[in-house]
Structures are given as C-alpha cells and as structure tokens.
Amino acid sequence: MRARRALLYMPGDDMHKIQKATTLGVDCICMDMEDGVALSRKAEARQTIAHALDSLDFGRSERQARINPVGSGLEGDDLTAVLPSRPDTIVVPKVESADQVRWVSEQIAAVEAATGWPEGGIRMIVLVETAGGIVRLKEIASADPRLEALIFGSEDLASDMGAIRTQAGWEIFYARSAVVTHAAAYDLQAIDMVYIDFRDTEGLRRESVQGAQMGFAGKQIIHPNQVGPVQAAFTPEDSEIAYAQKVMAAFKENQKAGLGAFALDGKMIDAPIVKAAERVLARALAAGKIPPENQS
Ligand code: COA
Ligand code: MG
Numbered sequence: 001m002r003a004r005r006a007l008l009y010m011p012g013d014d015m016h017k018i019q020k021a022t023t024l025g026v027d028c029i030c031m032d033m034e035d036g037v038a039l040s041r042k043a044e045a046r047q048t049i050a051h052a053l054d055s056l057d058f059g060r061s062e063r064q065a066r067i068n069p070v071g072s073g074l075e076g077d078d079l080t081a082v083l084p085s086r087p088d089t090i091v092v093p094k095v096e097s098a099d100q101v102r103w104v105s106e107q108i109a110a111v112e113a114a115t116g117w118p119e120g121g122i123r124m125i126v127l128v129e130t131a132g133g134i135v136r137l138k139e140i141a142s143a144d145p146r147l148e149a150l151i152f153g154s155e156d157l158a159s160d161m162g163a164i165r166t167q168a169g170w171e172i173f174y175a176r177s178a179v180v181t182h183a184a185a186y187d188l189q190a191i192d193m194v195y196i197d198f199r200d201t202e203g204l205r206r207e208s209v210q211g212a213q214m215g216f217a218g219k220q221i222i223h224p225n226q227v228g229p230v231q232a233a234f235t236p237e238d239s240e241i242a243y244a245q246k247v248m249a250a251f252k253e254n255q256k257a258g259l260g261a262f263a264l265d266g267k268m269i270d271a272p273i274v275k276a277a278e279r280v281l282a283r284a285l286a287a288g289k290i291p292p293e294n295q296s
Contacts, residue, residue: 002062003027003286004149004189005218005234006227009066011036012045018052022059026227027218030064033078034093042074046081053085064125066091070100079104083111089123089148094156096132098143105144120146125191129153130160134175141186151220152179154193167203180215189217198223208233217283235287236280244277244284251277 007028010017021029031052037045049065065082067090068074079090092104101124108122124146128134134157141150154172155165163171176193183190192211195204208219208230219230236244247264251274254262261270284290 001148001189001286003218003234003283003288004062004191005287006230007064007151007191007218007220008224008227009036009220009222011041012049012065013037013041015048015052018048019056020224022056022061024061024224024227025059025231026061026221027231028062028064028089029058030066030091030220032066033074033082034066034068042068042078046078049082049087050085053082053087062088064089064091066093067104069094070103075104076107079107079111083108083122084115086117087122089125091125091127091151093127093153094130094133095126095128095140096130097136098139101126101140101143101147105146108146122146123148125149125151127151127153127156128175128179129156131157134178137178137182138185141182141188147188149189149191149217150179150183151191152176152193152216153220155196177214184215190215192216192219194220194222195226196222198226201225201229205229205233231287234283235289236284238289240280241284241290244280247274247277248281 005027007030008021008024008026009030009032010021012031012033018029018031031049033042033045033049053063065087067078070092090104090108092100095101105124109119112119112121124144125148126140128137128140128150129152133140152175154176157172157175158165165171180190195207197203204226211219212234218234221227221230247269250262250264250269261268263269281290285292
C-alpha cells in the first residue's frame with residue numbers, strides 16, 4: 001500500500017493552497033468540500049477541485065477529494081463534480097455505517113464503468129469521527145474492497161460526545177485506539193488525528209511519534225509547516241531499518257536450522273518481532289528509503 005504519512009487538507013475553494021500543496025512533497029493532498037468550506041462556497045469548491053485535478057501536476061502526491069457526509073444532501077453533487085476528473089481517492093467524512101461506504105463505492109463504480117476506467121481503481125478512505133461510527137467500526141472496516149484506510153477524527157468525535165478536549169487526550173483515547181485496532185484487523189491503514197496548534201512543532205512531533213507507536217501509518221495535517229515533522233515521525237529511522245534487516249536475515253538463517261525463536265544481540269526474537277521488522281521494512285519501502293530489492 002502507498003505511503004500516507006501525512007494527509008494535508010486545504011479548503012477546496014482555495015486554488016492558491018491547492019497549488020502550494022503540490023510543491024510540498026506531501027504524501028496526500030486532500031482537497032476539501034466538507035467542513036473547511038462555507039456552505040455558500042460548496043459549488044465553487046467543486047469546480048475548483050475539478051479544475052485543479054485537470055490542470056495541476058501533483059507529482060507523487062496522492063490526489064484526494066473529501067466529499068460531504070452521506071445523507072447531507074451535498075454528497076451526490078460533490079461526487080458528480082469531481083469524479084470525471086479522476087481523483088486517486090475519495091475521502092468520506094462522518095461515516096457511521098457499512099451502507100454509507102457501499103453507497104459511495106457504487107457511485108464510483110458507476111463512473112468507472114461508464115468511462116471504461118479499471119473497476120476499483122479509485123480508492124476510498126473514510127473518517128470515523130462520531131460515537132455512532134466508533135461503535136460500528138467493524139462493519140465499516142469490512143464494508144468494501146475499495147476501502148484502504150480509516151481516519152480518526154478527534155475534534156468531531158469530542159463534540160459529538162460532549163467531551164472536552166485536553167492536551168493529554170484521555171477523553172478520545174478509547175476511540176483513537178479502537179480505530180487503529182480495527183484498521184489492523186481488516187488490513188487497512190490508520191491515519192491519526194489533526195494537531196490543531198500548527199505553530200507548536202514540539203507538541204506536533206510528540207503526538208506524531210505517539211501515533212506511530214500506536215500503529216498509525218500517518219496523520220492528518222492542516223498546515224505546510226506540519227509536513228516535515230509528521231512525515232519524519234512516520235518514516236522509520238536508518239537504525240530501525242538496519243535492525244529490521246538484521247532481524248530478517250537472522251530469521252531466515254534460523255528458519256533453515258529449524259528454530260522459531262532465537263537470540264539476537266541478547267534479545268529474544270520470535271514471530272511477532274519478525275512481523276514488526278517486516279512492517280518497518282514495508283514502511284521504509286513505501287517512504288522510498290530502501291529500494292524494492294532490499295526489502296528483506
Ligand atoms: N494547504 C496548503 N497551503 C496552505 C495551507 C494548507 N492547508 N495552510 C496554509 N497554506 C499556505 C498559505 O496560503 C500561505 O501561502 P503563501 O505564503 O503562499 O501566502 C502559507 O501556507 C502560510 O500560511 P499561514 O499564513 O501560516 O496560514 P494562514 O493563516 O494563511 O492559514 C489556516 C491558516 C488554518 C486557515 C490554513 O492553514 C488552512 O486553511 N488549513 C486547512 C484548513 C482545513 O482544510 N480544514 C478542514 C479539514 S480539518
Ligand atoms: Mg471533521
């Protein structure tokens with residue numbers, strides 16, 4: 001799966017920000033039609049996003065469009081406007097059921113069929129950011145093969161639950177943990193919450209590292225200054241990569257000798273450690289830090 005270390009939002013009606021985003025080397029550029037856009041500007045955002053998709057060079061960045069929630073009454077027009085310009089991925093907010101995921105997938109499938117694009121080529125990512133979404137994570141995560149990632153939305157969740165956001169984040173910790181766990185169970189990527197205070201680089205770094213330690217593949221961001229620190233936090237260090245390669249080499253040797261568990265540098269290595277090493281190498285590969293043939 002492709003690297004999604006940082007997913008940068010910008011209001012879809014702001015061509016300047018979209019253009020700027022294409023210069024940042026960010027993994028995902030998410031052009032928003034939902035909460036970043038005023039109700040009076042939805043039509044403008046749809047047009048601007050379609051125009052950006054048609055005319056800008058996004059380089060290696062993933063071209064994402066975030067629609068309004070299914071059931072808002074805006075989602076149909078959002079899809080109709082942007083799908084013909086063939087975004088890489090549709091991002092769906094406030095998802096609460098498998099039916100909502102499948103409905104969007106069917107709309108995409110209809111356009112793919114009508115245009116002759118490969119079926120399933122346009123991917124989907126959903127935000128889970130309401131109490132209803134959290135309690136139905138299992139059905140959402142397993143709803144459709146087009147789905148590649150789950151995003152955790154902390155601010156909407158807190159507001160839905162009547163929780164008060166704190167720096168420590170215990171009020172959203174169950175949900176944050178539930179999202180990353182369900183993603184792992186269904187082979188999806190998990191993308192962590194936004195760090196709102198975009199001038200606080202140290203706080204951002206801390207929260208990004210914590211997310212990476214929890215198993216998130218990346219983090220949502222809202223400002224160009226957040227790209228560097230976040231992508232670094234979700235890229236394995238050279239020392240981690242070297243150690244993972246050493247684990248894989250030792251694992252292969254010991255497998256030949258018929259040993260499942262063995263010692264390496266005074267530490268016990270067995271199946272879960274080997275799997276973790278494989279994941280480090282997969283992330284390093286996706287981030288372009290190792291060439292494909294050196295994967296293990
Ligand atoms: N994407 C791309 N470019 C962005 C950007 C973003 N999310 N946020 C800021 N920029 C650009 C600005 O346009 C400015 O460009 P310039 O130097 O060429 O003029 C530069 O980065 C510096 O921006 P700055 O002045 O520090 O911020 P701001 O006051 O213009 O904007 C926000 C602050 C919060 C309004 C802005 O960062 C933003 O729109 N973020 C995304 C909001 C969003 O989409 N929310 C919904 C999803 S949670
Ligand atoms: Mg939201």
